[in-house]
Amino acid sequence: MISLSLHHIAQTLGGDLLLVGDDTLDTEVSGRVDTDSRVVGPGDIFVAKPGETTDGHLFVPAARTAGAVLAIVEHPVDEPITQIVVPDAVAALADLAREVVARVRARGALKVVGITGSNGKTTTKNLLARILQDEGETVAPRASYNNEVGAPLTMLRVTEGTRFLVSEFGASGPGAIAALAGLVHPDISVVLMVGMAHAGGFGGIEGTFRAKSELVHALRPGGVAVLNADDPRVAQMAPIAADRPASVRWFGRGGAADVRAEDVEVTADGTSCTVFADGASAPLRLRVLGEHHVMNALAAIAAATALGVSLADAVARLETVELAERWRMQPLGSQRVRIINDAYNASPDSMSAALRTLAQITGPGERTVAVLGAMSELGEYAGEEHDRIGLQAVRLGIQRIVVIGPEARRLFLAAVGEGSWDGEAVFFATADEAYDYLTGELRDGDRVLVKSSNSAGLRFLGDRLGEFFS
Template identity: 35%
Template sequence: MSALWTAAEAATATGGEATGGRTGGSAGDWQVSGLSIDTRTLQPGDLFVALKAARDGHDFVAQALEKGAGAALVSHRPEGVAADAPLLIVEDVQTALEALGQAARARTRAKVIAVTGSVGKTSTKEMLACMLADQGRTHAAVASYNNHWGVPLTLARMPRDTEFAVIEIGMNHPGEIAPLARQARPHVAMVTTVAAVHLEAFDDVAAIAREKAAIMQGLEPGGVAVLNADIDEAQVLAQEAQKLGISQLWFGATATDYRVLTTQIRGEDTVAEVQCGAQALSLTIQSLGAHFAMNALGALACVAAVGADVRRAAQVLALWSPVQGRGARVEVEMGRGKLLILDDSYNANPTSMAAALAVLAATPKLAAAGDGAAPAGRKIAYLGDMGELGPKEAALHAGLADLEALEALDTIHCIGPLMAHLHAALPLDKRGNHYATAADVLPDLPAQLRCGDIVLAKGSLSAGLSKVVDGIRELGHGKR
């Protein structure tokens, strides 16, 4: 087992007391190869971190050790845990996790990229991880581990021989990004975009832009900010960068540094011609949507800023495709043909909703089934509530009815109390059903869908649109 942390190293980093281990007793002599906060996904050799969230992680320490955890990070010895169990006992588990993350960051010579933004940060992080892994040992956050425990956990998991690291940083309220950025100490900080997200906690979108710009406060000396030139709040980002004396690289259709020249749909791919500094490059992305091309362009600016090969990265980008819940394409075999799901069920706000609907509108129709006797496929959307939009939430939901992309759609089903505003605003020929919850949709799916259809599922995580995706997959034999 390759040691990510020895007991002595972890104790030094956290100021805690290591106990138990391979020879038992009070002196800790264990080592761990990873970190876990969930016994369901814990791997043998992991350090189990007993965080207090919906449940107190201390309640699961005994189970973690039984499953093969190398040790557990705790604030006290839990009931039922043996006296010679391998533990790292600290004053506060969250603080200790942050200390481990900072120690891991300090001991590596990796070039670190931190990514934030109202939309696209997870996809951009995954693009960067794909491109940089071809050029060096690369470490990146899993899933959307971008909050007060996700960032230090990602850092603490970073092997000491990492050459490139990609850290995702998110927020829900003011003052969250800067402390996480200071833990990550990136060489490059990217803001994908700024949009009307989390307006419950902010006065306006400019305030959101200033919070996103706070990622620059964690930059290492000589660090670079990669910023979106096309957004209305670009000047806010520029002003924050200037206050800090940060060098900037700008990307977008209106940028001079990294610029999108053209974007085209070719079959099931998005192809963009871009100018990256002095280089003209062609990008191919295995998904539809100009927003993917824009995020890829920003990612290439990050690649350049850490000294990696941009042309090589652009070539490797063709291997990347979106993950489940974030624009993944799922085919479902149904009788004589198939149905296509665009699974964008993980998150939603007005900007990402508009982008997803544009992707649905642009997706080529599926080939006719069998002998061609089946009716032509339709474009159908299941849209769930967008959360945390503040006092304007009703208008922002209803306003989706004005999007040009809706002209290319056949039916729009709305899910949740906020989506009732969109349902009422939709033209009658587009208006499907309104449902209180995603679970209420499931009985109607067999009658609503047929082979040849292209279906978008999009909503905030709380809307539960993943249930709709699972329900559609159960209509046939799903495959990626």
């Protein structure tokens, strides 16, 4: 974090400052801000956030011992560390992030990019950060730091020398993106797609549309909305951008997009295409698995070129990316048995894309195996969407379907009902049972997709299979 006085921080948070030791109102702090006492170090600021299973106030002593010089708390803690007492620690975190970004922006050339979408946020964030880091100091979220805690923590990592802040915005409910994006008002807002992910929490796809469009509403006047020209719902956000007013930069596979891809070819080693932007073209060899990641790459290129990066530079930097993120289309195992661990998140759209990729990258004499778990947060749509994925897996010709967990049982039943098979689709209640089956069933030439929502825990099964067949 940038250097701020204790007085200024307390004033920003509207909290009561309790000084300890030699600290004064003018004492400056500039360390890392975090809610996890295990990563706090000398000079850092610890935010004691109450949680569902524990209370951050219990870890103020550990944070002080680790070297923290300031604790932001909701009630005083009997510990010799300077504290700022606030009504709501999470709200205070947001207030501090807003102030820090505003001060850096006022002093320098900081540009803020916000990214949202039902799928692809983290991959696009990582691709864009890779492009921008060669242009100047770039701050981007670790993992999927995109909620009311993670997004402000990322914002608080900016320094006086930061040139780009890339923020990923998830939506826990209506108004969530508006609140987070409103802390920084992005110069560029990227909307990837509007799909069924989390539809249960928004009352359907139209609710998801309204939630994702909040990022375009939050644009700074004169900013740029980077929108998916191939998604009809995202395309409907263009008038929102005009009202800011902001310009629109389209990405997609169609000829009308400002940044588009042609001649897309998918293999087990990655995806190749030709990218066109602003009258220029360049071949792109993306090592991240999956045709669907072409759209994420196009979104990153569209944002980067809007910030002045050349197409040639953007493409060259993307080609150095070997893995977008752990547990996202992550190749494991060996050439003998290839495991693709994509079990960090799952929605109907991402599940469908991953199954298509499995079918595309499997060659003659190789067998497709899909290890599938539940897709969460679909609410009333869960049954029909699991049915649809089961049907799609059969129609894509996936040769072995392994379904895990009671929440995914309808996927298994749909697959069995669609195919006239004898054992090609199997069901297990637990990942351990599936592991025992798969270690005996998988054979040379198998290409195995492991896909589920985070809550199903199949990412750990994917890791175990990858190690077993390495």
